[in-house]
Amino acid sequence: MKVRILVSFKDSVLDPQGQTVTNALHTMGYDAVMNVRQGKVFDLDLEGVTRKEAEALVPEIAHRVLANPIIEKFDWEILKVR
Amino acid sequence: MKFGVVQFPGSNCDFDAFHALRNVMKRPTVMLWHKDHDLQGVDCVVLPGGFAYGDYLRVGAIARFSPLMQEVRTFARGGGRVLGICNGFQVLLELGLLPGAMLRNKDLKFLCQHVHIRVEDAKTDFTRAARKGQVLRIPIAHFDGNYYAPARTLRDIERNGQVVFRYCEADGTVTAEANVNGSMGNIAGIRNTEGNVLGLMPHPERASEALLGSEDGRTIFESLILSLERRKPARRPAAGKAARHD
Numbered sequence: 001m002k003v004r005i006l007v008s009f010k011d012s013v014l015d016p017q018g019q020t021v022t023n024a025l026h027t028m029g030y031d032a033v034m035n036v037r038q039g040k041v042f043d044l045d046l047e048g049v050t051r052k053e054a055e056a057l058v059p060e061i062a063h064r065v066l067a068n069p070i071i072e073k074f075d076w077e078i079l080k081v082r
Numbered sequence: 083m084k085f086g087v088v089q090f091p092g093s094n095c096d097f098d099a100f101h102a103l104r105n106v107m108k109r110p111t112v113m114l115w116h117k118d119h120d121l122q123g124v125d126c127v128v129l130p131g132g133f134a135y136g137d138y139l140r141v142g143a144i145a146r147f148s149p150l151m152q153e154v155r156t157f158a159r160g161g162g163r164v165l166g167i168c169n170g171f172q173v174l175l176e177l178g179l180l181p182g183a184m185l186r187n188k189d190l191k192f193l194c195q196h197v198h199i200r201v202e203d204a205k206t207d208f209t210r211a212a213r214k215g216q217v218l219r220i221p222i223a224h225f226d227g228n229y230y231a232p233a234r235t236l237r238d239i240e241r242n243g244q245v246v247f248r249y250c251e252a253d254g255t256v257t258a259e260a261n262v263n264g265s266m267g268n269i270a271g272i273r274n275t276e277g278n279v280l281g282l283m284p285h286p287e288r289a290s291e292a293l294l295g296s297e298d299g300r301t302i303f304e305s306l307i308l309s310l311e312r313r314k315p316a317r318r319p320a321a322g323k324a325a326r327h328d
Contacts, residue, residue, distance in 0.1 A: 012232075016185075068143070070183040
């Protein structure tokens with residue numbers, strides 16, 4: 001199973017890198033862009049786990065290791081079941 | 083008394099800390115390898131600056147899984163003194179021994195310069211050789227030193243008097259300009275509630291000899307030596323306290 005985890009700063013946390021990208025886009029004339037938040041992507045290959053097991057396992061991994069819950073949040077999705 | 087300096091792959095201030103403790107402060111000091119399980123009977127663990135595990139994932143995020151760090155956690159829970167300098171501070175935050183987290187510096191620049199920090203509490207084991215309000219001139223060298231804590235945590239830290247150092251002007255005034263990395267509350271260093279664990283971004287080992295332009299960093303080491311040589315350190319883990327989940 002392939003899963004994708006997206007980690008990004010919580011809305012309450014300032015993201016200076018995202019802000020810098022926003023500024024760069026404005027400099028280039030992309031005025032439609034109101035805001036950019038930068039994050040990280042983790043693609044995991046899992047073996048021998050059911051969808052139900054993944055639903056417990058992936059958030060646990062994201063919470064304990066991939067994200068720092070003090071400053072970051074995460075989303076995840078299944079990319080491929082087999 | 084004996085100091086131990088922890089070495090991770092990517093530590094680069096380990097020998098500076100070792101030199102300051104052994105040759106300048108003249109106390110027995112050993113190197114502790116991150117893969118070991120043995121603290122070699124040290125009375126104080128120093129987590130040095132650098133880029134443990136290349137700062138992969140997040141600063142300090144991987145170092146906390148080192149076998150030795152599990153021993154350090156038990157040691158700290160039992161009252162052992164732990165000093166985290168720069169990257170060592172970041173590791174202590176990730177390990178959960180200190181509250182909060184580090185964000186990238188507000189201007190997204192690596193900062194390498196001397197700063198002034200004000201001693202907010204001179205009663206800690208790390209500052210008892212200083213005076214309250216004393217200004218220390220110590221260098222910083224970091225990319226991620228922008229201290230962050232959620233509002234409620236920050237309130238607790240302030241209320242408990244856990245802020246030990248704040249970025250300030252040379253005269254001790256705490257200003258926004260002196261807050262070079264954007265830290266909440268100008269925080270440069272905090273301790274845990276028990277007072278045996280301290281983390282700070284400035285490098286006291288780089289300000290421990292006149293040759294280096296400042297000797298102000300010695301105050302922190304002198305304080306530690308004072309507190310450790312005056313009484314027997316508690317080295318047993320606190321009974322009945324369950325280890326943290328991760």
